[in-house]
Amino acid sequence: MLADMAGRFVREQYPIDTRHEHAAAELGFSRESWAEMAELGLIGALFREENGGFGGTGFDIALMFEEIGRGLVVEPFLANLLGGTALAHGSDSQKEIVEAVIGGETLLAFAHGEPTGRYDLAHVHTTAKPTADGYVLNGNKSVVISGDSADFLVVSALIEGDQPNEEDVTLFLVPADQDGVHRRGYPTIDGYRAAEIALKDVVVPADAMIGAKGQGLSIVHDVVARGTLAVCAEALGAIDAAIDLTLEYLKTRKQFGVPIGKFQALQHRMADMMTEREQIRSGVINAAGHLDATAGERDWHISALKNLVGRSGRMIAEESIQMHGGIGMTWEYAVGHYAKRIVMIDHLFGDVDYHLERIIKLGKAA
C-alpha cells in the first residue's frame, strides 16, 4: 500500500528534472519534499509499529526502496533507515527520536565506516574514553551518507580499556552540532551527499550510549543487513527504469531505416539483461524473506543478493549505456544517472568480492 503510494509519488511528482534540482540544492535534497514524504507515511514504512512506524519488515523495506530507486530519490531515506534501525535498539528516549524521524522533523546519519576500514564492519578505531559521567569520543568517520545534513549521528567507538577488541565496540548518539564534531560534506558521483566527520574530544553523557556496552557490532550487523537489502532493492528499481528506457530506445531509434531493436545481437543481450533482472528480483525476495531469520541465514541471503547486484547490476548498467550509444553518455538523458546509481551501490556495504568472500565463509546455502 505505502509502496504503491511511493510509486505514485515518484511517477507523478518526482520527474528526473526535479530530482536533479533537489540534488543540486545546498542540502543535496529538498526539505519540502521530505516533509511531504513523511506526511504520506513513506518514512514510517521502514520501521516497525513498536517504533512508531507502519511496516519495517524486509518486504516493506524492499518495496519502498524499489520505488526510491525507480525515482533516483535523493532524499535521505537510507541514512535514516540506518540511523533509525540503530536507535530502535536504544532507550525509550532514543526511540522517541525515531518517531521524530518518521515525522520528517529529525534527520539521522550512521557514522560507522572509517578511513582505512574499507568494508570491514569490525574496523573501529574511534575511541570512547570513559569519564565520571560519560565518554569522550575521538576519531574519524568516512563517507557518512547524508552526514552533512543530519541532526544526530550514530557513532561507533571502541571503549578504551585493556587491549580493546571487537567486543568493546559500542554505539553512541551524538548531536551533530556538538562541540568537537567537524563535518565536511560533499557530493557523490551519483548525485547524493556524504561527509567526512572528525570527532575531537567530543563529550557525551552516559545515556548517549545506544543499547548496552559492547553491543555495538551486533547492532551494526542488523543495521547493515537492512541497509544492504535497501540499496539492493533500490538497485532493482533503478535497473527496472534503465531497462525500460533502453527498451523504449530500441523500439524508437532507427538506424539504416529500421529500429535498432530489430538487430538480433542487441535482442539477445537484452534478453540476458531481462533474465538477470528477474534473478535480482528473486534475490531481493530471498533476502527480504530472511531478514529476520538467524544471523547466518540472513547474512547468506543478504550477501548472495549484494554479490548478484554487483555482478549483474554492473552488466545491466553498462549495457544500458552501450545500447543507447552517444545519447546514453549525456547528463541530459536519464539512463546515465540510473547507471551511475546502480554501479555505485557496489561501493555501499561491501562490493561483489567482499560478499563473495563472506558467502564462502558462511558455507553453503541454508
Added chain:
Amino acid sequence: MLADMAGRFVREQYPIDTRHEHAAAELGFSRESWAEMAELGLIGALFREENGGFGGTGFDIALMFEEIGRGLVVEPFLANLLGGTALAHGSDSQKEIVEAVIGGETLLAFAHGEPTGRYDLAHVHTTAKPTADGYVLNGNKSVVISGDSADFLVVSALIEGDQPNEEDVTLFLVPADQDGVHRRGYPTIDGYRAAEIALKDVVVPADAMIGAKGQGLSIVHDVVARGTLAVCAEALGAIDAAIDLTLEYLKTRKQFGVPIGKFQALQHRMADMMTEREQIRSGVINAAGHLDATAGERDWHISALKNLVGRSGRMIAEESIQMHGGIGMTWEYAVGHYAKRIVMIDHLFGDVDYHLERIIKLGKAA
C-alpha cells in the same frame, strides 16, 4: 619448413577418419604413420641439433604442434617431446636414445604426476632407495600420457634419506618392461591414451639417473614448460580448425531460408571468437619467444598463455558446438572432437586457476 611439411601431411594424409582409425587401434595410434612422420623429420623438429634434431626452439615446437592440433594427431608427439627433453639433460648414452626417438624407433613417456598430486610439480612421493650399485623405485604414477606404449619411462622419485624434500627429486630412466613396472593403459575422453603406472621394487642401475642427483625438479620445469607451450599451440591449431568448420557451417546452413551466418547475434559471437583466437596466437608467440629466457620470464609467459587458452579456448570450443546445433553434438561430425581436445588441454600441466595463481605468485609481467 618442417611445419609446412607437417601441415601438408596432415591435410593430405590425415583426414579425421584416419585419425579415428588410428585412435581406435590397439596402440591408440599408428606405428606406420609414426614411422612416416619420423621419416619426414617431424619428430626431429622438436629437438635441438646437439640432440640429433633439426629445431627445438620455442617457435619450432609451436609451429609443429599447431599442425598436430589442426589434425588432432594421436601419434605420441607430446610424450616423446617430454621424455626427449628430459633425456637431453642426461648422459651421452641417454642422449643417444633421443636420436632413436627422432628416428621413430624408440618411444618415451614422462612418468611424473602422481595420484593425489593434482597439478603440483613438486608433489613426488615415489621413492628411490639407494643400494650398492643403484636404486630401488617404489610408487605410483598417474595419467602418464602415452605411458602404455612407451619403451622407456622417465620417472621422478625422491631419493630416500633424512627428511627428503624437493631438492631430493631426481629423474631415472626405466625400461618399461622392467620387472616391477605395472602399467594399465586406457583411453582418454578426447581420443588419446594414457596409463596408470605402479612401480614395485623396480631395480635400476646407478647410471639410470638422468642428470645429477637432486636436479629432478629443475629438469621437470624445463620439460613442462616445453610441454605446456606444445599443448597450447596444439589448442591453437584445434581452435583454427573448429573456427573454420563453424564459419563454413554458418555460411552453408540455412534456417528460415537464410544462412544462419546472417544472424547478427551469431556474427557478433563469432567476432569475439576470432578476436580471442588472435589473442591466443599472440600468447603462443610470447611464450615461444621466451622459452629460453630466465625461468621467471619463461614461466610468466607460459602461465599467461595456458590461462588464456583455458579461458578463451573453452569459450571457443563451447561456442563452436553451440553454433552447429545438434550436428555439433555428434561423433560423426569433426567439430566435437576438436572441442574435446581444446577443453581437455585444460587438464594437462595445470588448468586456468593453477596458472592464474602462478601468475600472481610470479608478480607483474616481465
Added chain:
Amino acid sequence: MDLNYTAEELAFQQEVRAFMEEKLPKRLADKVKHHKRLTKEDMVEWHAILNSAGYLTGHWPKAFGGLEWNAIERTIFDEEMTAANGPRQVPFGLNMLAPVLMAFGSPEQQQYYLPRIADGQDFWCQGYSEPGAGSDLASLKMTAQRDGDHYVLNGQKTWTTLGQYANKIFCLVRTNKEGKPQEGISFILVDMDTPGVEVRPIILLEGTHEVNEVWFTDVRVPVENLVGEENKGWTYAKYLLVHERSGIAGVGAAMAGLSYLREIAQDQQKDGKPLLEDPFFAARLSEIEIDLAAMRTTNLRITQADNDGAPPGPETSMLKVKGTVLRQSINDLTRRALGPYAMPFVSEALDAGYNEEPIGPDYANPIAGDYFNHRKTSIYGGSNEVQRNIISKMMMGL
C-alpha cells in the same frame, strides 16, 4: 510476495521425501548420482514404482487417472525426486504425448493409450525434428499419403531420443503440400514394429548412444492413428511445446549436481587441503550457489504465476536459458575439480556389471563425458538462441 510453502505443500513435500527414502532403489540412485548409464529395464522399473503410488501420472487430470497436481506440487515432486537422485521420468509418453491426447485425441485413443503409458506397456519416442529442419518445424518434409484406410509414411526423423528402446513413436508428418507450410502438417501415432520403420543410432561426441535417426519407407499406418484433424498438427505441436514447461529450469538437477560437486571438491586435494577450501574454486562454486538460490525463487515465482492461471510468457524461456547455463557451469566446474583425472574415460565402466578397479577416484570416469554430453541442453528443446529470440520479441514487442 510470500514464497513460503503452505502447510499442505510442506506435508506433500514430506510425503514425497519419505517415498523416495523408502521406495527409490539404492542401485538406481547410485547410478544416477554417479552418472552411470540407465538401461531400459531401469527406466521401466522406476516408472512402475512411481506408478504404484500414483506419482507417475500425478500431474494428469483426475479424469484420466491422475492426481491433478498443480504447478507447485509438481515442482515440489520434481525437486524432491531429483535431489534424492531418482531417475527422471521418460517424458515422451507421459508429458508430451499424453497432454496432446487429452486435449485433441479421440475417446478411443485416450482410453487405449493413456493407461498403457501409465503402466509401462508402451515406451514412446518422439518424431519431431528432421535433418536440416532444426528449430524450423514448419519446413518438415516427411510425408503421409492417404491410401484407403491407411496413411503411407515416407521420410526421416532425427534426434529421436531413446528411439532404440521405444515401441511407439508420435510423428509430425506432411499431409498437404499446398498453402502455408505449417498448414499441411498432421500428428500421427506409429507402431515401431510396422514394416518399413528403421532405427539407426546417432553416436554423440563423447561416445554415447542416446539419440537416433528413424527412417520410414512406405510405412502403412491405420487412419485411426491420426490424432485430431488432418492438417491441424501444427496446432497440436505448438500446444505440446508450450504445455511441456514444468521443470524446464532444472532446479532439482542443479541442486543434486551442486551437492555432488561439493562432495567431490571435499575429497579432491590441492596442496594438502580439500579443493573446496581453495579460494578460486570456492569463488566459482559460490557464484553458482548464489545464482541457483535466485533461480530457485525465479522458478517458484513463475510456477506460482502459472498456478494462478497467467498465460505462459517469455519467463519460461528465461528459465530455459538460465537453467541450462547454470547446469552447464556445474558440469564444467565438476570437470575442473578432477584435475588430471578428468582425462581417463573407460566407456564400459558406465555400464552395469563392470567390476574392474576405477582409474583414479571412483567418481571420476563419467564426469568429463557428462560435461560434453550436457552441451546438448542449450541446443535441444529450442536452442538458447531461439529462447533469446522469444524473450526479446515478446518483451520488446518487436
Added chain:
Amino acid sequence: MDLNYTAEELAFQQEVRAFMEEKLPKRLADKVKHHKRLTKEDMVEWHAILNSAGYLTGHWPKAFGGLEWNAIERTIFDEEMTAANGPRQVPFGLNMLAPVLMAFGSPEQQQYYLPRIADGQDFWCQGYSEPGAGSDLASLKMTAQRDGDHYVLNGQKTWTTLGQYANKIFCLVRTNKEGKPQEGISFILVDMDTPGVEVRPIILLEGTHEVNEVWFTDVRVPVENLVGEENKGWTYAKYLLVHERSGIAGVGAAMAGLSYLREIAQDQQKDGKPLLEDPFFAARLSEIEIDLAAMRTTNLRITQADNDGAPPGPETSMLKVKGTVLRQSINDLTRRALGPYAMPFVSEALDAGYNEEPIGPDYANPIAGDYFNHRKTSIYGGSNEVQRNIISKMMMGL
C-alpha cells in the same frame, strides 16, 4: 615470427624515453596520471614541446615536414609517451585532417594549413556526426549551397570533441540531394569565427564538458575551403576513417593505467594488508595483465603487417573491441580498488588551482568519474557493435 625490435628501433625507443624524461613537464605528467583536467593551454604547450623535436608530426611524410615514421616507430612513440603519462596529442588536425589534406587538398591548402597544425596556430575540431545519424554517415543532413564564391552552410553537428577550444572545424556537408545518399557529400573547412557558427556544450553523464553541438545558420564559407572535389567527400571521409588506425588498441594507455592501478592497490589496505595481495583482487588484475600482454603482441603483429604493406583488415576492428574492453576493465577495477572512497566526487578538484585537502586518498576523486566517462570508448569512433559487424562480415564473407 620474430617480434623483437631491431637495434635501430631500440635506439629510437631510448631516444623517446630520454625525451620524455627530460622534456615532459612534471606538472603535465602529474595531471595525466591523476586524471586531472587538461586546459587548452596544457594541450597547446605539449604540442609545442613535441613539435620542437619534430615528434608532433613524426608520422608525416618528409615532404610535409615530418620524419616519415613507419608503423612500428609510431607504435614505439605512442607506447613510450603514454607510459610516461604524456598527454595524448589532439588528433583532429594532426591525424585526421592532415592526411586528408596531404592526399586530396590543393597545394595552397597544404602549404597554408599543415604548418599551422604543426605550430599550433590552428586548433581543429571535427564536424562528422549529426543528431540521429550515429554510425550511419551517409544519412547526413547538413547542407552547403553554392552562392557565388561561397558555400552557405546550414545544419547541425554533434559530439564535436573540444569544439569549445577550436578555431577551425572540418565538416562533411551535403552538396547534392539527388542520387545515392553518399554521393552528394563534400568535405569543407570552416573558420569557427564565421558569423552563424554556434557552439553549445554537451555535458557528459559524470559532469564533464568535452563534447559539443555545433550549429550552423547561413554560414558563408569561401569556395577555396572545399577540399578536393565537390560531392566526393564520402571518399575522403572513408580515407580518413581507415587511415587513422594507429594506436587504436590503446596499449600504452592500458599499460599506464594498469601500472597506476597497481600503485593504488598497493596503497589500499584490506584486512591490514595491501589490496594487491587479496587473491580475488590479484586474480582480476592478473587476468587483465595476461590479456594485455597478448594484446600488445596482437597490436605489434597487426602493425607489422601494416608496415609490410598489407591492406587494413578486420584486425583493426579486433584491436578496437579488445582494446576498449581491456581499458574499460582497468577503469572498472580501479574504481573497485577504492572501496567506499570511490563515491566522493568534487568536480572542482579536477581543475588546476584547487588547493583543499582531498577527500580520502589523493588519487581517489577522479576515478569513478573516469570509469563512467570511459564507457564512451566502446561507443565512439565506430561502436563495438559496428566493429563486430565489420569483423564478422569481412571474415565470413557474408
